[in-house]
Amino acid sequence: MCAGRVQLPNPHLDDEDGDYLMHLEIPREKWHLFNDIKFVCVGGTVGRMEELAKQLNESLRGGTDLEDSFVNQRYGWFKVGPVLCVSHGIGTPSLSVMLHEVFKLLYRAECTDVRLIRIGTCGGVGVRHGTVVVSTGAITPGFEPVYVTSSLGEPLRLPTDADTDLREELVNSKSADDYFDVISGKTFCTEDFYQGQGRIDGSFCDYSKEDQRRFLQKLQELGVVNIEMESAGVLGMAGKVGIRAAVVCVVIVNRLEAELPTATPDEMREFEDYPIKLVKRYIINKLSN
Ligand SMILES: O=P(O)(O)O[C@H]1O[C@H](CO)[C@@H](O)[C@H]1O
Numbered sequence: 638m639c640a641g642r643v644q645l646p647n648p649h650l651d652d653e654d655g656d657y658l659m660h661l662e663i664p665r666e667k668w669h670l671f672n673d674i675k676f677v678c679v680g681g682t683v684g685r686m687e688e689l690a691k692q693l694n695e696s697l698r699g700g701t702d703l704e705d706s707f708v709n710q711r712y713g714w715f716k717v718g719p720v721l722c723v724s725h726g727i728g729t730p731s732l733s734v735m736l737h738e739v740f741k742l743l744y745r746a747e748c749t750d751v752r753l754i755r756i757g758t759c760g761g762v763g764v765r766h767g768t769v770v771v772s773t774g775a776i777t778p779g780f781e782p783v784y785v786t787s788s789l790g791e792p793l794r795l796p797t798d799a800d801t802d803l804r805e806e807l808v809n810s811k812s813a814d815d816y817f818d819v820i821s822g823k824t825f826c827t828e829d830f831y832q833g834q835g836r837i838d839g840s841f842c843d844y845s846k847e848d849q850r851r852f853l854q855k856l857q858e859l860g861v862v863n864i865e866m867e868s869a870g871v872l873g874m875a876g877k878v879g880i881r882a883a884v885v886c887v888v889i890v891n892r893l894e895a896e897l898p899t900a901t902p903d904e905m906r907e908f909e910d911y912p913i914k915l916v917k918r919y920i921i922n923k924l925s926n
């Protein structure tokens with residue numbers, strides 16, 4: 638067995654001959670074409686993943702057309718040499734369906750030494766917009782470092798630490814002439830954008846502004862620097878199958894100052910490019926060493 642080969646803790650998989658990646662729609666006869674994958678980058682929108690793929694294509698292959706890509710009404714994926722970029726939608730239920738299928742693809746294609754990186758947007762907790770956060774790990778409602786999913790109707794709790802080496806390499810990928818800061822800290826991962834993140838502008842709200850202030854202060858005291866909705870799923874699921882993973886998100890609103898972003902659409906587009914730039918530099922460096 639090749640060292641570093643992706644292995645899955647599912648004894649039933651090898652009995653299944655008609656295994657089908659139902660949501661990614663990658664047919665069995667094409668799985669072997671993914672054997673060279675070393676990096677899987679995931680993010681909420683198809684557009685962000687396509688932008689990352691285009692930038693990687695420019696840097697790695699001189700900007701030819703994106704040849705290996707597929708977009709359906711659930712997800713979109715783009716393969717650029719050893720990098721697979723896949724969208725995941727909003728929240729861990731949507732993310733987890735995609736990740737199960739990506740992990741099966743990596744296993745079936747006999748991939749080795751794969752790293753998984755989420756590239757996203759987030760709210761900052763005392764952190765200004767435009768700052769890029771590389772998570773040390775995720776905590777979830779209940780304030781524990783676990784991704785809580787389920788198995789046969791019972792809670793399944795998976796630890797949510799980021800891979801330390803990968804995180805440090807990503808932080809060190811910042812260049813002196815980048816316009817943005819890169820910091821590290823804990824991420825609060827929620828299942829909801831409104832009450833789940835202590836907003837008061839959802840369709841209903843059961844608490845006061847003072848409760849909201851206390852909640853955000855508590856997060857700060859726990860070492861939380863940002864809030865988003867998939868980090869725990871990425872880190873918990875990657876840990877379960879032994880793949881190194883990290884989460885890199887740009888702050889689009891400082892939640893100690895506002896509910897929603899105050900930046901212009903042009904600034905928002907620029908912010909979204911910051912984590913792409915950082916991760917792209919990391920990948921290009923790794924591939925050239
Ligand atoms: O920008 P993405 O990657 O979608 O991430 C963040 O944005 C969405 C909420 O607007 C959630 O998915 C959250 O995690």
Ligand SMILES: O=c1cc[nH]c(=O)[nH]1
Pocket residue numbers: 758759760761830834864865866889890
């Ligand atoms: O505040 C924010 C911003 C982006 N994504 C989130 O989940 N929360």
